[in-house]
Amino acid sequence: MGDTGKMESTKKTEMNEKIQIEAVKTEGFTMEYCRFGKGKRTFVIIPGLSVQSVMPLVDIIADAYRELTEDFTVYVFDRRKDLPEVYRIEDAARDTAEAMEKLGLEDADLFGASQGGMIVMKIAMDHPELVHKLVVGSSSPVISDGLFNRFEEWIRLAELGDAEKLYLSFGEMVYPKEVFEQARVMLVNTAATVTKEDLSRFLTLLNGMHGLDLSGDLGRISCPVLVLGSEDDRVLGVEGSKQIYDGLTDQAESELYLYNGYGHAAYDCAPDYKTRIHRFLCRN
Numbered sequence: 001m002g003d004t005g006k007m008e009s010t011k012k013t014e015m016n017e018k019i020q021i022e023a024v025k026t027e028g029f030t031m032e033y034c035r036f037g038k039g040k041r042t043f044v045i046i047p048g049l050s051v052q053s054v055m056p057l058v059d060i061i062a063d064a065y066r067e068l069t070e071d072f073t074v075y076v077f078d079r080r081k082d083l084p085e086v087y088r089i090e091d092a093a094r095d096t097a098e099a100m101e102k103l104g105l106e107d108a109d110l111f112g113a114s115q116g117g118m119i120v121m122k123i124a125m126d127h128p129e130l131v132h133k134l135v136v137g138s139s140s141p142v143i144s145d146g147l148f149n150r151f152e153e154w155i156r157l158a159e160l161g162d163a164e165k166l167y168l169s170f171g172e173m174v175y176p177k178e179v180f181e182q183a184r185v186m187l188v189n190t191a192a193t194v195t196k197e198d199l200s201r202f203l204t205l206l207n208g209m210h211g212l213d214l215s216g217d218l219g220r221i222s223c224p225v226l227v228l229g230s231e232d233d234r235v236l237g238v239e240g241s242k243q244i245y246d247g248l249t250d251q252a253e254s255e256l257y258l259y260n261g262y263g264h265a266a267y268d269c270a271p272d273y274k275t276r277i278h279r280f281l282c283r284n
Contacts, residue, residue, distance in 0.1 A: 019062055021055050024099045029080040031099045034058040037069030041132075042105050043281070045076045046096060048114030048138075048267075049205055051158075051167060052190075052198050053078050067274050071282060075105065083201055088208045089115070093122035100130055109281045111135040113267040114236065115205070118143075118212060121244070125220040134221065135277050137228040137267045140240025141214040141247065148210045150235065158203050163194035166202075173234050176263045218247030225254040226280040228266065228273070235264040255280060 023032050032055050047054045055078050065074055080095050109132050112120035117139025124131045157166040167187040171180050225248055229241025245256040262269040
């Protein structure tokens with residue numbers, strides 16, 4: 001690899017040095033975000049549920065989505081700061097839409113993974129003027145009691161304050177086995193940085209999904225949608241992705257693609273994932 005590796009490392013450093021975490025403030029809340037890329041179009045990423053904020057990982061995120069940075073200026077939004085005791089998907093969608101409006105973002109392409117997918121679907125339903133195209137990854141429009149029961153262990157460990165076991169349980173369920181084993185040490189080390197506030201935030205965001213049902217409103221999504229799911233998704237299952245696609249009224253302009261072998265975290269693991277997003281967004 002030699003010189004090529006050094007060149008790539010230099011390119012990453014140059015790009016990442018320009019990335020800063022910013023904050024948008026409204027009358028009701030403050031929300032952190034970052035932006036990178038130089039394209040004329042706007043691409044908004046809403047991450048999924050995480051034990052800690054993704055904002056410290058902006059360099060990694062920017063590198064993962066570098067393929068899109070010629071065509072798009074990319075915005076990554078965190079959840080709002082100072083979460084209320086109850087914070088549902090509908091609340092997160094409302095706040096994210098307000099943050100986008102505050103920044104003057106409209107007719108943007110939105111991507112949400114997992115819980116982020118639920119949020120972007122709700123934004124597209126309630127604020128069609130903000131959304132040009134939609135990409136929903138490893139998500140579901142419905143979180144029934146039975147589906148929510150899969151998270152009992154995460155809730156128990158977070159309530160006990162056992163961040164290490166929580167991170168390991170989270171990683172084992174989200175990632176394919178070989179990826180999880182490679183990441184085990186990193187997950188343990190990261191867990192050592194988790195605070196009580198992080199765990200409280202995690203529980204609020206996780207509990208906010210319980211009882212979600214967007215199934216009856218999927219027909220309100222008026223833009224083209226790319227639905228990406230996984231046959232071996234152990235978190236939300238593959239049926240949610242199929243249900244999203246089946247509920248769309250504009251299937252002629254929309255797509256459904258199902259991976260196998262990458263688990264719930266296909267958005268991190270599938271090598272062609274960003275290329276598939278890029279191709280869909282740039283398709284006429």
